[in-house]
Structure formats: C-alpha cells, structure tokens
Amino acid sequence: MVSKLTFKNDKTKKRKREKTGEDENPDKGYTSKQIISSERQETRLDQDDDEEGWVTAKTKDDLNGPCMIIVNDTPPICMSSDGAGKIYSSVTQSYDPSSVQQVFVLGNIVQSERYTLKSYLGKYFTVSKYGICEATSEAIGPEQELSIERKVDTADGWVIASTWDKHLCVSPNDVRCDSESAGFQETMMIRVQAKFRKRPSKTIDESQQKIHTRELEEKVGKPLDYDTIKVLKKAYKDGRLNEAILDVKEKMKTDHRC
Numbered sequence: 001m002v003s004k005l006t007f008k009n010d011k012t013k014k015r016k017r018e019k020t021g022e023d024e025n026p027d028k029g030y031t032s033k034q035i036i037s038s039e040r041q042e043t044r045l046d047q048d049d050d051e052e053g054w055v056t057a058k059t060k061d062d063l064n065g066p067c068m069i070i071v072n073d074t075p076p077i078c079m080s081s082d083g084a085g086k087i088y089s090s091v092t093q094s095y096d097p098s099s100v101q102q103v104f105v106l107g108n109i110v111q112s113e114r115y116t117l118k119s120y121l122g123k124y125f126t127v128s129k130y131g132i133c134e135a136t137s138e139a140i141g142p143e144q145e146l147s148i149e150r151k152v153d154t155a156d157g158w159v160i161a162s163t164w165d166k167h168l169c170v171s172p173n174d175v176r177c178d179s180e181s182a183g184f185q186e187t188m189m190i191r192v193q194a195k196f197r198k199r200p201s202k203t204i205d206e207s208q209q210k211i212h213t214r215e216l217e218e219k220v221g222k223p224l225d226y227d228t229i230k231v232l233k234k235a236y237k238d239g240r241l242n243e244a245i246l247d248v249k250e251k252m253k254t255d256h257r258c
Helices: 032-042 213-220 226-237 241-257
Strands: 054-056 065-071 077-081 087-091 104-108 115-118 124-127 133-137 146-150 158-162 167-170 175-179 189-193
Touching: 065 167, 077 167, 087 133, 087 175, 115 124, 115 146, 133 175, 158 175, 213 226, 213 241, 226 241
Parallel strands: none
Antiparallel strands: 054 189, 065 077, 065 104, 065 189, 077 087, 104 115, 124 133, 146 158, 158 167, 167 175
C-alpha cells in the first residue's frame, strides 16, 4: 500500500483519540457529532473545504503549489519527471500521486498571467522551440513560461501552452509541447492540494457600506433635513450619490431664489 505523499514543512497530522462514552476534552467544547463530521470530511478529497487532500482545480485561484497534470484517459495518465529531468508519462489509479515524480509545483510569474512548473527536485519545467520537454533549468526564461487557460465547454479541463503557442500533449508513450490544437490529449485535469490554493480576498460591496450624515452634509456643504438625508443614503447604495448630490444642490439654489 502506497503511503500518503508528504512535502517539506507539512505539519504532522495528529491521530484523533478514539471516543468513549463521554467527551475526553470537555473544555474545548467539541461534541461527538462535530468529531464524526470532521472525520468524514477527511475522506472526501473532492470537497472544496478539505484542507488536507487533493482536489481538482476549478479556477485560476486554485493554481498554486503542488499539483498533478493528468489526462483523464482510461486509465488516467499523468506527467512525471525523473532525477535526470526527463519528462515522461505514467499511469495513475487514484488521481492522487503515488510517487513524488508525479508531482510538480505551480507558481505564478509576478505581474503576469503566466505560470511556471517545478519538478520535485526544484528544476523548472522547460519547453524548447521544437516542443521537447524537460525539467533541468535553474532559472526562469521564455522557455519556462507557460499559459494555463480553462478549455471551453469542459467541466475541469485546462489547456497548457508554451511561449511558442504550442499545446502540451500527454500521451501514453510521450510528453511533448508541440500540438497546434487542443484535443483530448491536450486537455488536462489539474489536481492541487487544497491547503495551498489561493483564496480570493473578500471585499465589501459598495451597497453594503454605510455613509454617515456628517459626510453627506460635508459633500453638500450645508445641513440637511431628514428626507434629503434619506434620499442621499439610498442614492449611495444605488451607486449614484454624486448625481443625487448635484440634484440636491440645484434644488437648494432654486429654493433660495424663491
């Protein structure tokens, strides 16, 4: 039986104590249902909230850290590398790595939409002008830059292309990056470790923000009555505050003339 793949700096997972009739840690407030639920989640590797297992990348925010590049054939075929930097294809049975040779590390090039891949030895995945793939480079240059895009009309398919605009192709006998079009063997499933995915930052929608009466009065330049404040606050939520303030100022000028 193949042991679970581990990586440097991974935290050792502690084994949970077997439950008896009562909670052994009452101070922590854990209930039996919570512990059972947690244990069940650890077996669901395709769940988005599983922070220990391998999951299928769905968005570009998932493309980070250790990964597997797989063609979902029968059986599935994944891209691998050996100690000399040779890139080859190997069979995977469980969509999870059975050896470190099947694992690469995805990285995003700063201030660009392009990516790099590193082998388990820390060498960059390189594509020559002729489509030959290897993992021998110590530094990043044009030959190490990759574009990764979702393939239209597929549930979890990705297309990987080199700087030469050729597509990566993983077949049972070879791995090359010289395909002109994206067919079945150029459509990749990318498996990543959930805990390394980048989480999109949560921003507060403008409609959920509040504006104070004092701010409104400063913008208008005069004290406001209740009805005007109510109108301006609604305009702020609707994203048309500036327009509403101009209307209020114009109305004030008209009332002053009268």
